[in-house]
Amino acid sequence: MTIREIIYSLAKKNGLAKTVLSETHDSRNRFIFRPGSGSGTVTFHVIHDYGAIAVLDVNLEKPFTWSGIRSDLLWLSCFESVHAQRQDRPLLPHYLYSGGPPSLPPDTVFFPDLPVRGIVLMVLEDHYEEHLLRDHPGAELSPGQIFSAVNGLRCPFAFPQISDQIRGFLPAADPVYEEIFFESKFNELMVLFSGSLPESGLRHRSRIPEDDLLAVSAVTAYIDEHLHESPGLAALARHVYMSPSKLKSLFREVTGYSISEYRSYRRIYVARHLLETTGMPVSAIARRCGYQKPSNFNTFFQKYMDMSPREYREAAR
Numbered sequence: 001m002t003i004r005e006i007i008y009s010l011a012k013k014n015g016l017a018k019t020v021l022s023e024t025h026d027s028r029n030r031f032i033f034r035p036g037s038g039s040g041t042v043t044f045h046v047i048h049d050y051g052a053i054a055v056l057d058v059n060l061e062k063p064f065t066w067s068g069i070r071s072d073l074l075w076l077s078c079f080e081s082v083h084a085q086r087q088d089r090p091l092l093p094h095y096l097y098s099g100g101p102p103s104l105p106p107d108t109v110f111f112p113d114l115p116v117r118g119i120v121l122m123v124l125e126d127h128y129e130e131h132l133l134r135d136h137p138g139a140e141l142s143p144g145q146i147f148s149a150v151n152g153l154r155c156p157f158a159f160p161q162i163s164d165q166i167r168g169f170l171p172a173a174d175p176v177y178e179e180i181f182f183e184s185k186f187n188e189l190m191v192l193f194s195g196s197l198p199e200s201g202l203r204h205r206s207r208i209p210e211d212d213l214l215a216v217s218a219v220t221a222y223i224d225e226h227l228h229e230s231p232g233l234a235a236l237a238r239h240v241y242m243s244p245s246k247l248k249s250l251f252r253e254v255t256g257y258s259i260s261e262y263r264s265y266r267r268i269y270v271a272r273h274l275l276e277t278t279g280m281p282v283s284a285i286a287r288r289c290g291y292q293k294p295s296n297f298n299t300f301f302q303k304y305m306d307m308s309p310r311e312y313r314e315a316a317r
Contacts, residue, residue, distance in 0.1 A: 003052055003124060006071050007031055007044045014066055016042060029179055037061045038112070045182040050127035053186055054120040055167055060112040068105025072125040074147045075099060076189075078155045079118030080163065083111040094160065098151045100144035101125055119163045121189050131190075156213070162188055176273055180266075184224040188217035191254055215240040216254045219247065223263055227270060230290040233259060263290075268304050271297075275313040282309045 001009070008031075011018070016033035029046040040058035047053070056079075076098040084091040086108045091097060099105050110116055128143045166185050169178075191213055219236050236259065237244040251259050267289040274285045286297035301309050 001071050003046055003049060003073075003122070004031075006069070006073055006122075007046070007052065009069050009071075011042075013069060029182075035060065035064065037064065040115075047183050047186045051121070051123040051186055053166060053182055053189075054122065056116050056118050056120070057167065058116040060110060060116065062112055064110045064112075066108045066110065068107075070101075072101050073122055074101075074125055074128055074143055075105070075120055075122050076147060076150070077118060077120040078159050078163065079116070080160060081115050081117040083114040084116075085109055094155045096150050096153050096155055096159075098147045100147045117167070119166055121186070123190075159189070162217070176270065176277070179273070180224055180270065183269075184221050187220055191217045191220070212250055213254060215242055215247070216251055219251060219259075220255070220262065223259070224266055227263070227266055228288055228290050230263070264300075264304070267300070271301060271309065272305075272312065275309055276316045282313075285309065 010016075011031075011033050015036040017036065018031065018033055031044045031046070033042045033044075034040070035042070035058050038058060038060040041055075042058060043055045045053045045055070076096060078096055079091065079093050082091055082093055086097070087106050091108065125143050128147075162185055166182070169181060218240050222231065222236060222239050231239075233244045233248060237247045240247065242250075248259065251257070251262070255262060257265070271285055271289050274280050274288065275282075280288075282297070283294045286292075286294045289297060291297035291300065298308055301307075301312070305312055307315070
């Protein structure tokens, strides 16, 4: 099942109705549902074809049972406000609740005396397995075991901060910005999640202090938001009050990429998306990606895609 198919299957099984609100803004990656009884919304922001962030902001009128479906979906949730129980155990605010295959997610009963406010990080098992093979070759646990291992742990202190940013996001006039924003937050949450993993699961990586994880997540967000400016290592280090040498080594340790590699990846993503979905001139796309000279942008794009931006746009039609 694709991530979109999983979302619609979950919505159908749990009686969520898609709202017309989701059709008033040109975003192919945002799906908004309302509960069958009560008010508020459950909004899914899809990240490419491998993940999603679900934002829950619901007031219930009566108890509501959320049932999972059997799929290859890994999930991680954190609530700011909730009165619920799973397997006769209460769910507490600011704690992680997670799981994944091969087990079927247990039913969760939500009660109407408190609003349901929180976020759920969702990622397909195959994608997370690729992440483990690339960045954690010493991992001893399966993806499902790793996600289950943090179930019931206290949320990293930065988790609620990122949750506030996600829940406070207003639909952007530019769908590209909206997609970049949520992919950035998805990556930040994955970085923080990595810091919560059991040491036995990722043997080769020493426990990274939470402050350092937060600094790296802040740097990735800063790069994404200032892609057109191309801030250098010194500027990024000043942004998180860290020495350039420490940030350089820490960034690679946490993400598996150098800062320049990460920036190039983001530039290619933004460039491809704009070439595929808009009629913006190549020169404008070049500036959006941090290149004042289109010729330099063309050389960069050719290096990674083995074709020019114009050729890519023609091929994508």
